Amino acid sequence: MTTLKGPEGSHARTAGGTGMRLRGLIRKEFLQVLRDPSSIAIAFLMPVLLLLLFGYGVSLDAEHVPVALVAEQPNADTESFAGAFRQSRYLSPVVMPGMREAVTAMDSRRVDAIIHMKQDFSRQMRSPDGAAVQVIVNGIDANNARLVQGYVEGVWSKWLQSEALAAGRPLDIPVQVEDRVWFNSELKSRNFIVPGLIAIIMTLIGALLTAMVMAREWERGTMEALMVTPVTIREVIIGKLIPYYILGMGGMALSVVMAVGLFGVPLKGSLWVLFLASSLFLLAALGMGMLISVVARNQFVAGQTAIIVTFLPAFILSGFIFDISSMPAPVQVVTHVVAARYFIAILQTLFLAGDVWAIILPNAAALILMAGFFLGLARKKSRKSLD
Amino acid sequence: MIKEFLAILLDKKSRVVVFVPPIIQVLVFGYAATFDLKNITYAVYNEDSSALSRELETGFKGSTHFQEVERIRRYDQIAPTIDRRDALLVLHIGPEFSRDLTTGRPAVVQVIVDGRNSNTALLALNYVKTVITAFNNDFAARNSITGPPARLETRAWFNPNLESRWFIVPGIVGLLLLVVTILVTALSVAREREQGTFDQLLVTPFRPVEILIGKALPGFIIGIAEATVIILITVFWFRVPLQGSVATLYAGVVLFLFSSVGVGLMISSLSVTQQQGLLGAFLFVVPAIILSGFTTPIANMPHLIRQITYLNPMRYFMIIIRGIFLEGTPFSMLLGQFWPLAAIGLFNMVLAGWMFRRRLY
Missing domain, CATH: 3.40.1710.10 (abc type-2 transporter like domain)
Known part of the structure; x- marks a missing residue:
């Protein structure tokens, strides 16, 4: 890793341009991903494995x-x-x-x-x-x-x-209920669990991957080495973001294909809305991962924090299985800081109901806010840490 | 051994990470993880403004489960109300409601439910039916209509008010214990390996068994301490009744920790970097939680996946802890759950020990 950085840094110094440096950084990051198979595993193997397990394993429909x-x-x-x-x-x-x-x-x-x-x-x-x-x-x-x-x-x-x-006599029940269940007339729990699952998997990919990778660089001191080169912090962050964004979107595409193809979940909304919403969420998740790594500085703490602040809340506080509106008011307030909450609301609506802008727009706005906040804070923190 | 402990306790960040979040989480999740519907938001589209239809509405207004959010005036307002999630369901009372009722024909109330969360939809429908049944009984009694030939008297054992918190909170004990012990042990060896101190440890006169015990104990002791705190919160804060004996409960906790520390060490012995350790921990923890019966019943899973759950230590612990808390299951009846935990722990410990030794040569 350090050996990689040397030539890239000097290369950038001679060339000088931001674009050139960025390209170098991104290339370096990709090489690094390819060398360490665990990143690929996180991005592609995990979605497949988790979707299979959850998709078949998590069902609230009791039969027989x-x-x-x-x-x-x-x-x-x-x-x-x-x-x-x-x-x-x-x-x-x-x-x-x-x-x-x-x-x-x-x-x-x-x-x-x-x-x-x-x-x-x-x-x-x-x-x-x-x-x-x-x-x-x-x-x-x-x-x-x-x-x-x-x-x-x-x-x-x-x-x-x-x-x-x-x-041969009429049934003496004064009022009868005629129920119409919209969006999911068979009341299949898989139809709402699988879209939520995609959000959880994306949380894992985004936050865990970046938190671990960047914490490792801080731990080994290669981050500081990178900082003394003329590369700016913004470039470092963008350089990290783009490869993992591409990896994450690959995992996302795989998950959607599996949800529709394998589990037969209807996709009523349009693909471009899905693409945009996923991009926003992924940026928020990546930002969160970066922030964790900057604050933690070591892999043990970063890994622990990533699991505790991303996976478990995404599982329990996001409306994935437990309805947010049934939670007590203070807990409902807490759910607002869970990025997955907004993404799950968008996904469930997109998959089952279609492009309902009244739901998609406010949730997307919240995701933009969170992505901006996390990335901004990560940048600020990493700059400070140099002094 | 002491060294291991110090490694975790001396690092302030590690210390915070190991102890503080589980306590916060048990509090937040304990409140959040509920299947009980409290405020079912509903909108009314009443085309029949008679005393009878208003009486039916009163049944919903008086229920603590329901909360009226909107009155609908036109049919085409129903769709946007549901689409935007303004209300979970719409009660549509047709214009012939009171006429049908008074002339002895069955009156129909249409209920339109948002099925995006199928579980919520199903439960909300059940609550609607309860309110309408109450109205029916009342109406039948007043107009001396003979009731149906049979009626149901339902009671729930072990949890009379059907509070899902009683079911979920003991489950959270298992969830957090698993996450913390696996993480502490799975990363312990990898961290030393990355720093090079593991090789130093291997050349000292310690035998692999001793190293193994040294690696296992911190996770174990942290687990016991954490279990105690979380169980205290469960009993005294959430007021989940503890019917069984504390000794049996701790027997279960110890065996569960034994098996999860075993799995953690196994992951640890396989991984070279901390990232691999974390990934391994993850690939174990996530399926273990999902396939444990923590939120969704194992009985609902397909046959093949049900077979896989027999390898999952958390599955056994869920049965143990819920049995002890809610049913007061005695020690002897839980033996069938205890021995698989011991077996899983032992198998992984031995394998991990063997892996350590193999790395020596």
Whole structure:
């Protein structure tokens, strides 16, 4: 690395021009990337690996949830109720002889819910109050429990309808809900997780790559060596930015192709908006990485900080899985400093809804602001550090 | 051994990085990581301004889950409201609503939901149905309509109010422990190798086993200290009930640390530069978090990926810590989770030790 810099620096000194120096710096950076395969791995291998893992591994759609069905006195009525559960795509019922077996199954996690029809189910059904069916869900995973609860209610209301139809009388439900889910009518969680995932991967590529690479230069003192050449700080920063920007955009392109081609996520928005938004976000992420490296000055701290301030917040505070509007107000304020938040909002809208300017423009503006802030601060800090 | 510790403790930046962020993170993430919908923003398009439709609206206004943000006057205002995310859902009450209701025909309320986050959409729909069911029951009782032949009485065990925080916060304990221990151990050898001090260490009379222990202990002790702090926050700040015994909990923590330190050392022994160490740590930590059941259930994963999760120490720890916290699972019932952790740790430690020795010659 140091050997590389020598000729490049002297070359620049003789030529003098900014363009020439920049070209030299960029060439040097590219050579460096090519020599150290781990940078290439970060840029290309990581997106593929992560998208495959996340895309297949992260799903909030529960299907074939095992539920225990207990009928204390099996007869035609309980059988008809149980039959409705067998038809559900989301639930797979297991008939159990009694509550004791069902509770044991629940404790050992073999079933996620118990549907309990009491002894007098048939008689109560014909009384004006109707029969009470006890539903017990395992509340440990609250989100899953709520989804299962929704599925059970769905089965129940379907059964009511078919019962009413069979009896030849109208169903006495005063108000019925007719739901229309826009942008994702099948409610596939993959369609919103994959676009968010791209933002997380880009955060990793941008921040981690630059933070580590630049911290290494500071640690080894080659940064100072570079600074004493006539190359200006701005040139150094641009020289670092361009190669990693190209690497990052390559990773981005790969991710989008995989999202659309492999996971079948619709891309409703236009490609050029996607390209611009990604460029803005990548600049912000690269800027953040540079700032971390300048402040940290050693790879251990830079690496730790990059993971802690970029990956984990991007995972939890960005609206990737957890809805920002459900968070308490102070935490919502904190999410505003997470660049991924803006990018994820843009991506989810671009992929599923299309070019909705009312969402894209404010978020893009926030990204410009963040990119400017991080790059500016990184530049200021690296200049100061020389004195 | 002491030297290792000092290396981390003496460097002020390293010290800050190891201790401060996890504490801040457990606080911020503990609040942030929730699947519970609090303020479902909705807009109303009521074409039927009758007492009945207003009564239906009251049900939503009175619910703590819902927050009205807009009143829609024309049909073509619905699309932009959803597009711009001004509201998560639009309640559309048609002009025949009250007439249908009073003449005994089923009245239909159309609910248009933003499906960009499918999980939120699904949960919001469930909440809408709860409010409407309450209205139906009320209406049926008043007009002496016979109710449906069966009704559901739902209860949730172990977490009666279905607070997802109870599920997520214990998970964060595992998440942060994994990140910190892997990072501390994975970079430890690489750093010395880059600085050349590792070769010096190898020529000293220390045996590889001793060096290995010396490298493992700091990560271990930092992990225990951090676990204690985070568990205290979980119990006393977030008020997640700790049903099981503290001893069982610590048995789980120790075994989990053992396995993650093992993996960290393994990464360490393979990497020559710190960048490689960090990359290795990353390539392990990220999938380990995602495939652990921390946020999304393992049961939802495809078969092949479910098989892979058996290699993931965090998977076992998630079951252990949630079991102990929420169900009070006793030690004996967790043995099936304990032994894989011990096995993973041992396997990686031995392999890492062997790698160290091989580098000697």
